[in-house]
Amino acid sequence: MSNLCSTPGEEGEKTMDKDTSRNERYRILIVDDEDKTRLSLVRLFSERAEVSSVSNADEALGLLEQGGFDAVLTDYRMPGRDGIWLLAQVRSRYPAVKRFLISGLLPKNINQLIEDGSVHRAVDRLSARDQILSLVES
DSSP: OOSEEEOOOOTTOOOSOOOGGGTOOEEEEEEOSOHHHHHHHHHHHHTTEEEEEESSHHHHHHHHTTOOOSEEEEESOOSSSOHHHHHHHHHHHOTTSEEEEEESSOOTTHHHHHHTTSOSEEEETTSOHHHHHHHHHO
16 A cells, blocks of 8 residues: 555535635644644644644544634544544534544555545655645645
């Protein structure tokens, strides 16, 4: 399996294209229980997007209820509810929000999760910076 997996957008989904002439920025929510990783991802995306971050799935749902996010990038393995559970909730509640799974160890059923639309893309945490940035710009 390649480091980057993707599925076509779902009908009626909001795209990540923003009107840069009006200085609109993507709104990304990063969810990772590891502080160092989460802060690294925030720094990585902050130049090109408005970024919020939390350490667990329940906090993420609380922020998503406030609206306005274009994408969620979540770790797979976290204490309590995992990233797959979170992305399933996002798909059900906020279908226009793109859903990305970032992990050092992707689940064995990742291809099925991509095919059924639960996850838009999955990338190994060790992937190059440009691959990760392409997640929000595609």
